[in-house]
Amino acid sequence: MQPLTHDRFFNGNIILNQPKSGYRFSIDAVILAHLAGPAPGETVLDLGTGCGVIAIMLAFRHADIQVIGIEIQPELASLARQNVADNRMTDRIRIMGKDMIDLSPTDIGGPVDLVVTNPPYRKRESGRINPDNQRALARHELAIDLESLLLTARRLLRKSGRITIIYPSARAVDLMAAMRATGLEPKTMTLIHASAASSARLVAITGIKGGRPGLETGPPLTLYRMDGAYTRAVEAMFSA
Template identity: 45%
Template sequence: MTTMDSLFCGRLKIIQKKKGYRFSVDAAILAQYIRLSASDIAVDLGTGCGIIPLILSLKTSPAHIFGIEIQKDLAGLASRNVRLNHLESMITIVHGDMKDFKSYLTPGTVDVVFSNPPYRKVLSGRINPEAERAVARHEIKACLLDIVTVAESLLKPSGRFVVIYPAERTVDLVLHMRTSRLEPKRLRFIHPKQCSGAILVVAEGTKHGNPGLSVEPPLVIYKPEGGYTDEARKMIAE
C-alpha cells in the first residue's frame, strides 16, 4: 500500500509506503542546506524514496544526481518517483550497497555528496520490527564511518560533503569527517523550539579543506504557540 503526497504547492509528487519507511522533516531541512551549481555531479548516499534529489531538482539544475539505495523496494520506489516527476534526465537511482560504489561510479569525480543516514547504533534503543524502517534508522547496513569514507572516496579535491545527524553525536561526526580528510566548514544546530536543546545538526565539510569552522545561527522548527516558524515553513513547504 502506498500514498501519494504533494509538496511545494503541488510542484513535486512523492509516492511513499503507507507502512514502512517515510521521509521526515530531516530530509527537507538537509535539502535546503545543499548548494549545487549547474555543472555539479552529486550523490545521495541512502536516498530512500528519492526525496532529497527530488527537492533539489526544484531548487537548481545540476548536471546529474545519483541516488544510491541498498533496499530494493525503496530503490524501486525512488525510481518511480523520478519517473512520476519526469526527472529521468537529471536523477538516476542505483540499487546497491554504497560501499560497492566503484561498480557504478568513478572515485574522485563527484562535486557534492550528501546523506541523511541511519542515526542509531545497532545496540542503542529499540530496533523497529519493520525491517525497512529498521535499516533506515539503525546502522544495520552502513555506519557513520562507512558513509564518511565512501564520501571521501567519491569526492574531487575541494568537493563538499553535507550531512544531517543527531546533535548528541556531533563529536562523532566531526571526528570521523576530519579523520577522513573532510574538513568541517559549516555547522548548524536544529532545535524543535526556541527554549529546547538541539536535536539535530547539519554539517558541511570540504575534502582536503583548511581548518576553519563557521557555526551558523540555529534553526528553530516550531513556534511556542505551535506551527512551523517562518524559516522552517519555507524549507518544508508542505
C-alpha cells in the same frame, strides 16, 4: 510492494509516493535538501536516497544539477525510480540499487562535487531495533556505520568536493571526529532546534575533502513556533 501514500509538496509541483507503514521521510530530509546548496552544473550524490525525496527536492530547486541516488533496499530503489519518473526528472536524476560500500567513481561516471546523506542515527547496539526492516535500516547502523559511510563519501568526491550531513546533535562530536579522521574537514555547522526554548536536536555539517581546519557556526534553525506550526524558515523550505 506494500500500500503507498501519494503526497504533494512545493505547492503541488512535486508528488512523492511513500510506504504507508514502512519508512517515511521526515523533516530532516527537507532540511538537508535546503542546506546542501549545490552550485549550477554540479553533480550531487545522495547516499541512502530512500524514496528519492532529497534527490527530487534538490533537482526541483536547482535546475542545472545532476543527481545520483544510491539505495541498498530494492523496494525503496524501485519506489525512488517511480517518483523520479512521476516528477519527470529521469533526465536529471539516476537511481542505483546498490550497496554504497561497493561503489567506485567508475560506477557513477567519475567523482562528484557534492555528497548529501541523512544516515542512520543510532549505533547497531543502541536501543530496540524496529521490526519493520525499512525503518530498522534507516534508523540503526545495520547496513553501514558512520565511518564506512564517510569513507565512501571521500572515495566518491572530487578533490575539494563537499559533503553535507544531518545528524543528532548528541553525536556531533562523534560526527566531526569521524569526518576529520576520514579527510572530510568540517567547515560549517548549523544547529537545529525544535523550538526557540529547546536545546539543539540536530546538527547539519558541511565538510570539504582535504579542507583546512576552521569551523564556522551559522545562525541556528528553529523548526516550530510556540503554537506548534512551522516557523517561516521551515515553511519556505516547502514552497515553490
